[in-house]
Amino acid sequence: MSVTRRKFGKTKDGEPVTLYTITNKMGNSVSIMDYGATVQSINIVDADGEVIDCCLGYNTVAEYEEHTDFMGACIGRVGNRIGGSSFSLNGQTYTLAANEGENHLHGGLKGFDKQMFKAKIDSDDTVTFGRISPDGEEGYPGEFMFIVSYTFDDCDNFVMNYTGWNNSETLDTIASITNHTYFNLSGEDAGSILDHTLELYASSFTEVDEHLIPTGKLLDVENTPFDFRKGKTLGQDINADHPQLKLAGGYDHNFCIDGDGMRPCCTLMSPKTRLKMYVSTDMPGVQIYTGNFISESEGKAGTDYHHYDGIAIETQFYPDALNHPEFPSPVLKPRKEYRYTTVYQFSADE
Template sequence: MRIVQEQWTEVDGRPIIAYTFTNDNGMEVTCLNYGCIITKILAPDKYGNYENVVLAFNEFSPYLTNSPYFGAVIGRVAGRIREASFELNGKTYQLHKNENSNHLHGGQKGFHHVVWKAVEFSTKEAVGVQFSYTSPDGEEGYPGNVDVQVTYTLNNQNEFIISYHATSDKDTPITLTNHTYFNLSGNLKSDILHHRLKIKSNQFLELDHQFIPTGVLLNVENTPFDLREGKLLKEGIEANHPQIALVGQGYDHPFLLDSRHAEEIVLFEPESGRTLIIETDEPGVVVYTGNHFPSGMKVNGMPSRKYLGICLETQALPDAVHHPHFPSCILRAGEVYSSMTKYTFRVHQA
């Protein structure tokens, strides 16, 4: 197990460090102290080749805008909040409007544009980095001073674990996630249309024309959203379904998970044999198939296009502040927000 660091650039006079940690099998993760952004995960295919399976920029400057949120930690609240406002304890809070009249992924700054304090660690069985940041009361309109820790850990079982921890001195909404896009073909040899996705979920959320949940829970049965037995993404994306067409002919939907830490999300790419198993204690996952990648953008040195990666955002349900029947995303003062998502990389030889 080893970890190395390299300064990439500076932002406002603060060094931006790339941390690369490697396990004893040769699996490798690279991340930045800017936005906790994951820029590389080298995972083996069925022939033993280690290739990058995440989307990233080859240069730092695009991360200053990073409209796809490549690899970043999202907060304080992942997803959209309708009309960029919410009511809590009898008071209305106005948030920054950064997507039309709505608030998206923590606002204009958000945790994805923060330079985090980073402390690396290494043991016999694991290696990684713990990031920390204090979000001040009023940042982006949110109440409370919030202390946040995000820990990235890689072990010798080829498990990459993200742990989130937060406390606040005022009641505040919080739901953190990571916005890494995966492409298991390796080094972007193909798009994600022939990846197979399996999710243990009986329900997904209906979205309106702004891609915000209406509050209606829909049954997946007899729809492209029935991924319980696994489905080629191409099959779902090309289906004639109004919710698929609504978001740019693809998925951009929250699913309610039926189990926790029981291989509830499995992504498989047959040519490489790579399998990604995602397990979490979050109530849902937002599946986004890159339907709206900006044109003219270079991704891993290649021109961007639709369906180049899939984002699997384990989190509380979007816009939960406006839907009392959703699991609550409110962190009470003095309580602890704690969440963990594990990404296990395996190889299928057949």
């Protein structure tokens, strides 16, 4: 195991950006930069001995600053959408930055994805990134101190440990941190992921309106295109005549993961490389997003990205949870700790 670091350019404000690479004994590696605590590459050797970069991304900081696809980024203070860019907490209404029409998406105009983090190499397999989100940032109440630790071990487990603290003495805050890596297990330059098989352990999902904001209803996946419990390709039903798919142009929905505590969430597999990725988490939900709105831009290998070229598997609290008291609550009380974990394990089938 080893951790190396190298310069990765500068932000438009002149801040130097560093890329950290964790390499295990098999030669597989992950690279994360301190701009947005962003996963820039995941290199895994497949069963044929080929090195596959499994995540979409860019070669320069400027491209990450320019594009709004959130590629590989740590998302906070709250991931996903908040309807009307507002919520009420303890009798007070908080207005957030609106950055998707009238709604708030992925932490706002300058969420965690557009912030610099302080990085620390903790060990030969772990790098930790931290920042303090001040009271009022993007409209959120309370000072929130946050760290995310990325560990990549010799069993090809890519572990994301999210830890935060509400530093306020009196104010409640909310937190739902996720990661927005777009996975393509055939390679970041391989094109569509609609041939990938997804097995997802969720019996229900949150219905959304025309703005992709949850209505509050949980819909059963039984006999719908949203049933992945026995596994199927992402493309099998993506064009089905279902109103929820038409609203999103594909899958862009929160699934309610069966069970609780640390448990399996889903398995993704590429038929081309036979690489598999097993996801487990202790979060209540997961956003399955098939890259319906990926902007056409040049990726790391010089190939242009298009719609459906990557899938984001974003573990989370349900979207717009503060406006739906029946959903699991993302409220963090004063001086309380936030702690959740998601694991992405890679496997090369022979």
